[in-house]
Amino acid sequence: MAAAPELLPYKQIREDLFRPLSGVSRRYVLATCLAFIVGAAGLAAWVYQLRRGMGVTGLQRPVFWGFYIVDFVFWIGISHAGTLISAILRLTDAAWRKPVTRAAEAITVFALMIGAMFPVIHLGRAWLFYWLLPYPNSRLLWPNFRSPLLWDLTAIVTYLTGSVIYLYLPLIPDMAQLAEHNTPWRRKLYRALALGWTGSDREWHALERAMKLMACIILAVAISVHTVVAWDFAMSIAPMWHSTIFGPYFVTGAIFSGIAALLVALTALRKVLHLESYLKWHHFNNLAKLLLLMSLLWLYFTLAENLTVWYGNEPREMAVFGARTRAQYAPYFWTMVALNFVIPFVLLGIRRLRTIATATIAAVCVLAGMWLERFVIVVPTLANPRLAAASRGYAPTWVEIAITAATFAAMAMLYMIFSKLFPIIAVWEFKPHPEEDED
Amino acid sequence: MYLIGEFREKKAVAEAIRALRAGGVTPAEMDLFSEEPIKLPRGVLDRPSRMSLASVLGAIAFGSLATAFIYWVQHNYRLVTGGMPIFSFWATGVITFEMTMLGAIAATFAWFLWESGLVRKRDRGAPVPEADPGSIRLRVRCRVDDAPQAIESMRRAGAVEIERRNHD
């Protein structure tokens, strides 16, 4: 076995992990520019939609929610990568978490920022989005706090605040170190972010205590956030949305897609930043096992959700069920089952097949599958309302596709910029702790 | 004046702190500097913390304020929607929870800034030793008369180097 990362000399760890921050390769510039162009195209599509009206989307009565809401749920789901996984691993003191947590927490922050844009993008009058914020209008009328959308707003604000702090806290010691030797503007940035960190024991004590508390809080918040997202649907009385199982079902799906996103990000980081001696097989193996576990849990929920509807045989629910599994949305449904269960189960369940490469392939499949899952949940229900005479299908337009593509590009771009500015692995956490065993 | 002793081992630091405390130096006058968290045995240099309490209080304050606020808002401008009561804990529960959590987050972060001394430098002029990888530095604030005794305690515990510094 090669040297475990914990035994690498500290100086080398520091060099290895700080090296990616300096210097910009041509491929990096190219990738960032590409992401920027795709993102800008999406922005242009949104401006077009703002100027012309929501009619440029494929939405129509009765399918009033489409790609944008699917994207919203998808990205909020991805955001569970981080904080939730890193909080669980922190609380259970899993030693293998160390090189994984910051990469995961960064995913959370960016996915949340992107996800939170979608409720605005899909507004009929997006320029008035601030009317949803809790402030009174000229007649002293405040927003309607009974609306699940207000619940969403508070949940996302809380989660974003919490996960930014959760990402920031363990960055502080690294910032202080980075501020020591660096180019002038970076030194200024890092020094400002380090808040005058000196490495005193009071600071370390406070940091460790704060991280423990934050891990507990963020765990509760993360679960509540996706539950509230699920309740956007479950609070309505639409067939197959009005389901008590939606809260835990969505949380499961969110963690599932979050782990997949983390796996993809780690593979990319390992390859691009040459972190082979830090992100090792056992990290991927552990995450792959977690992914497999979540895949089975997801299957269980999907089964519980659909079997009860089929057996209950209530006509309006069956119309949605039929559209999902037999009629126009059946290809999406069964592709989803293949991507979320069959492929990961084969690739990760058979030990001989489980490698870093196959785990990444499975993760990509899960990401696509979980996007489809949200589509299969959102659209067929709306397309089959209670009055059958009002039924209609839905097909997205280029505007929706461009904006969706742009968010993936934005995620890549934000992540690339982040990994250039901050060490993607927490350096101080990674240090050799030879005396730790004595206590 | 300040004494800064450099140590290589955690045990030596613990020894030195014990000796200094026996000599009358309080924990508030001592600071450890290192590049990584140093875990000392209980009772050596404890830093009692009220962060959990602050977090709980912040949570209760935010949660109850938010709920009371929604109660006031909805009674202030009575609009009926969907036959629901003007105010009900069912419809407000999620916001109560989220604001409770936001309170906990805000209080924890604020308390972290306060307790760590990042926003509240105890003595601004105190010299801050450069912490090299692997070394642990102990800074002691003492009167000039007590310095020789403190230096002796640290040296006996295994300090590699001891430096006398004044206020910057």
Place this chain on the structure above:
Amino acid sequence: MEHRWGMAIDLDRCTGCEACVVACHAENNLPVSSPEQAGKGRTDHWIRIDRYYEGEFPDVKVKYMPVLCQHCDDAPCEPVCPVYATYHNGEGLNVQVYNRCVGTFYCANNCPYTVRYFNWFAPEWPEPLHLQHNPDVSVRVAGVMEKCTFCIHRIKRSKQDAARDGRALADGDVQPACVQSCPAEAMVFGDLNDPQSKVSRAAGSGRATRLLEELGTKPKVFYLQKVK
């Protein structure tokens, strides 16, 4: 509550002529969709005629059902709106405040009757229809939700007229455009608080049912049909 407005529609009388649809368009400044948009399902009819077919061709029976906002007492669309653009007013009407709407679509998704309509683009009228707008009804901008109001402007006008003449509002004083234009006289509008009004008597008759009543929305539109 002084009034509680409701409607009764006699399905045995309805011929599916869509006069009510046309009247509603003219009365409420409903935009006219282009053929392409209409093909996509982006039509704007506050009242629509749903058709249900029974039997196999050529032995088909068509049933018509005018569907408009049911002005539910416990309307599912209301609590989900984050900005109070839709709420319940003092006369039991489910009102829509266009200027407050930001277009979250949530109300429309939560309406089991699918009677909420969205302004996908800025409204347009082919000439010369743009010259015949009703001054009592606002024209809605792009990006807001709208729906049947039970011709609330007519209710207000009738109340003002009655107050000016110093008399109480009589049954039949208020007639929404659809009711007024129905050639088969299949629709009745009135005050459900007045037990003697035509609509109250229709609602109390054995033929009255309400649409999707089992959802507990307590709709105020009553459908009359022969119970087999």
